[in-house]
Amino acid sequence: MERNNKTSEILPFTTTIQASIRTKSEDPIYVKQYPYPMSDNEFINNEIQKLIDNEIIQPSRSPYNSPIWTVAKKGTDDQGKPKRRMVVDFQKLNAQTITDRYPIPDVGMTIQNLGKAKIFTTLDLESGFHQILIKESDREKTAFSVNGAKYEFLRMPFGLKNAPSIFQRCVDDILRPYIGKFAHVYIDDVLIYSSSPEEHLEHIRTIVNALHTANMKISDEKSHFFQDSVEYLGHIIKHNKITVDPNKVDAIKNYPIPTNLKELRSFLGLASYYRKFIQNFAAIVKPLTVHLRGENGGISKNQSAKVKISLDQAALDALNKVKDALQAQVELFQPEFTKPFELTTDASNFAIGAVLSQNKKPIAFISRTLNKTEQNYSTNEKELLAIVWSLQKLRNYLYGIADLTIYTDHQSLIFSISDKNPNTKLKRWKNFIEEYGAKLVYKPGHQNVVADALSRQQINNTASSCSEHSGQSSPSEGIKRVKQPLNAFRNQIIPIFDENKMIEIDTCTVFPDRVRHIVYYKTKNELIDRLKKIANPKVQNALKLNEETLFHVHENIIATFPPNLFVIAQTQLEDVTDLDKQKEIIINTHRRAHRNYINNAEEILLSYYWPKHTTTPIHHSTTNSQVERIHGTLIEISTALAQQNNSSPRDELFNAVKQYNKTIHSTTGYRPEDVFFNRERYPDIKGTLEHKQEKLLNYHNKNRHPINYKEGDLIYAKTHRRNKNNIKYSQHKVKEDRGDTILTAKGKIIHKDNIRRQATQCTNQQDL
Incomplete structure (x- = not known):
């Protein structure tokens, strides 16, 4: 040689x-x-x-x-x-x-x-x-x-x-x-x-x-x-593995915080070279990429050093995440083209990503951000776009492969790519996917942990302590543990159990923006799953918390329960109780009914118990959402109990109320009955409630702006007529702006959520 x-x-x-x-x-x-x-x-x-x-x-x-x-x-x-x-x-x-x-x-x-x-x-x-x-x-x-x-x-x-x-x-x-x-x-x-x-x-x-x-x-x-x-x-x-050169990792780790556009581009260029080692790279660096363009469009390479930038906290966190991800020394494995491939995809509101693997060993991580047009896609289209783009990006690996399985956590995609779907874009993408001969398999989010991290990139999931539920049980019995995956508790409702038995409960995970009460009860009965209902996360009104209990009481009447029964929801305590058990003076009540519907007898009753009461606007149930949510839960529980005991939901109402009051509340951390009969605890949980209230208000109003009307303004309001041939909106003239609601010239109260926009002219004087 x-x-x-x-x-x-x-x-x-x-x-x-x-x-x-x-x-x-x-x-x-x-x-x-x-x-x-x-x-x-x-x-x-x-x-x-x-x-x-x-x-x-x-x-x-x-x-x-x-x-x-x-x-x-x-x-x-x-x-x-x-x-x-x-x-x-x-x-x-x-x-x-x-x-x-x-x-x-x-x-x-x-x-x-x-x-x-x-x-x-x-x-x-x-x-x-x-x-x-x-x-x-x-x-x-x-x-x-x-x-x-x-x-x-x-x-x-x-x-x-x-x-x-x-x-x-x-x-x-x-x-x-x-x-x-x-x-x-x-x-x-x-x-x-x-x-x-x-x-x-x-x-x-x-x-x-x-x-x-x-x-x-x-x-x-x-x-x-x-x-x-x-x-x-x-x-x-x-052999069969690839990692990042530690010397290059040190260079990225020691890279100073960029102060101008040139330095930021240099860092992103260096980090992007190793993006295949960083899961959901595009989603992680999103807070950094927003600084790449100036106010008037693109900035040339020669001018980039002169453009000063100041990274906010989100961008600094993204910078550190990239450095930490590379220091983790992720190993990628060499593909074996004679064995099956697995492509796991996912999409969020701002990015799509995928992981190519074999036998759960990663071969490549890929991701990119969505452009403005793609961000307006429906959820189905985003999820399918993630699959199509991943196949295009990994074409050199996957084209001609005999065994390819694509995993998605979006079950409706199975229908989206069926022949019955008339959407031409999805049909075109379906034909492209069929070129690869891939099998599309639904994998729930809690199992699809590889790619599903993309969807939760900006969500802070916090696990609460284990919820404890007990019925009439002997002191010697203890609460047993049952192992379950983290996300197995999503959208679960309060379990139904025999009063003579202790419930077996595992770790309780709370998703506060989606569900009010989430626990898991190990049972063979699937009745609960068939009756569960996802709560609406929006908060329409937030009442001021007071120093004393039983200050606000919310009332609602529904046809499902006996006419002589009332369910009262207290804002502070989240306790459900019968009207005849109330012993304290109640100052204020929210009633979901138009004032015209309140007859004289009810007026006298309301005045006797509650010196001051208000009514909610029609067609706006979220104003009285506290009792609305409780009613939904009670109906589910009483219906399930009725199915098990061969009785009617009305007969099981008191049992449902009892089970509800024995369940630890996800926000307060206490059972409602404990707080109700132990009032000194209220000052301790008041801060927690205020923090929860502020968090939900910030979430609900982050993309909303206050809209004010003046007397004489013309508006369009929803008619709430279900017939598709009817007019969806009617015109009204504003008499008074009351904050969340509008009083029209004809004395009608309309919530602003039901107002589409301001009308430019009046075409039907009768509606005014």
Whole structure:
């Protein structure tokens, strides 16, 4: 095995190719030499002499000229001084050079094509570009001046626009029979990979002989032979595994907080190189990417350093998340194309992502943000877009694969891609998916933990302590534990149980924006699941919390319960009780009924119990949502009890109320009956209730703006007529704006949620 490695020898050049520099015009390009540090004079003179001794440059009389400069290199020299490199600034020449379109290999594809290789060797071609001669007619274009002298390159210099493409083509031509079989080339880096030592030795001999025949020189210092793991293009390659080079991770970890657009782009460019190692990368860096564009559109590279930016807390958190994700040293595995592939996709409101895996071992993470048009897609379209885009992105892996399963946590997609769906866009995407012969499988969110993290990128899930539920049980009985996955508690309702038994409860997880009471009861009876109902997370009104209990009472009458029964919901205590058990004076009540519906008898009754009472607007149940929500729960519980006990829901109402009052409330952390009969606890939970109230109000009103009307304004209000042929909105004239509601000229109270917009003119005076 022969290699040119003697330092005393002149650097050889290949005989297979000569580099040409094709320009758009033959007019000479001349750039005046700009000053460089005088302290670099000696270094520059030594570099010029080395280039002359190696027959890389020669004196020139060219009409062209490019300036020189010096830049820092890693490490120090023998005298302990920082290393320097002399470079020629070919910017003006490159601007006039016709681009050589020869492709540079894709790093990801190169690394993923290593198969089951166990032994690796990396070869570095010494002073790579200098091993290619420049065509004689083009040498004058590389001229530069220094210290009163002028030189031009005989060999291809660093800094030319087409130098990487020319060198890539040269080495590809030399090693073409072996590329993809046991060798890969990325410009001047050659990777040799094999499954056994004997095979590897033969492969090295073949590659080195081919390079020697082409008169290419290998650098001993930068080459590594017979390695179990090697550093290649910023990655650590092992048998069947790929990780990030720790040196590159340190560079990202120590990257300072960007203060201008150029620094931010540099960080994102460096981090994006390793995005395949970071799950949901696009979603994580979303707070950073919003800073990439100025107020008036895109900002050029030259101007980016002048654009100052100040990262908010969300952007700083995203910066740290990227650094932490890379420090986690995620391992990606090499694909085995004879085994089944699994593609797990997910979509959120602002990004889509996917994970390609085999036997639950990740091969690649991919993600991207949605553009403005895609953000307006329906949930079905976003989920299907995630599948289509993932198949396009991973086409080199998946096209032609015999066994591919696509997992989604959106069950309605199964219908969306059926032949019965008339949506032409979805039909087109369906045809594209069918090209891959993939099976689409629904996997619930709590099982689809790989990709479903994307959907919860901005959600802070907080687990509450274990809920405890007891009926009439002996003190000796204890609460047992049952292991269940975290998300198994979503949308569950209060369990139904026998009063003579203790309930077996596992960890209770609360999702406060969606469900009021969430517990899990291990039972074979599926009746609960068939009766469950998802609560509305919106908060229409928030009453001020008072220092005393029983201040606000909400009343609602529904036909399901006996006419002589009342259910009262207290805002503070969340306790459900019978009217005849109330012992304290009640100051205020909310009643879901138009005032015209309250007869004299009820007026007297209300005045006797509650000196002050208000009514809610019609067609706006959320104003009285406290008792509305409780009624929904009581109906579900009483219906389930009636099914089990072969009775009627009305007969089981008191049992339902009893079970409700024995259930720990998700916000207060106490059972309603404990708080009701132990009033001193109320000051302790008042702060918790106020925090909960503020959080829900902020969530509900984050994208809402107050709308005020003045007397005489014309508005459109919903008619709430279900017949599709009826007019959906009627016109009204405003008499008074009461905050959440409007009083019309005819004395009708309308909630602002039922007002579509302000009318520009009146077309039907009778409605006013």
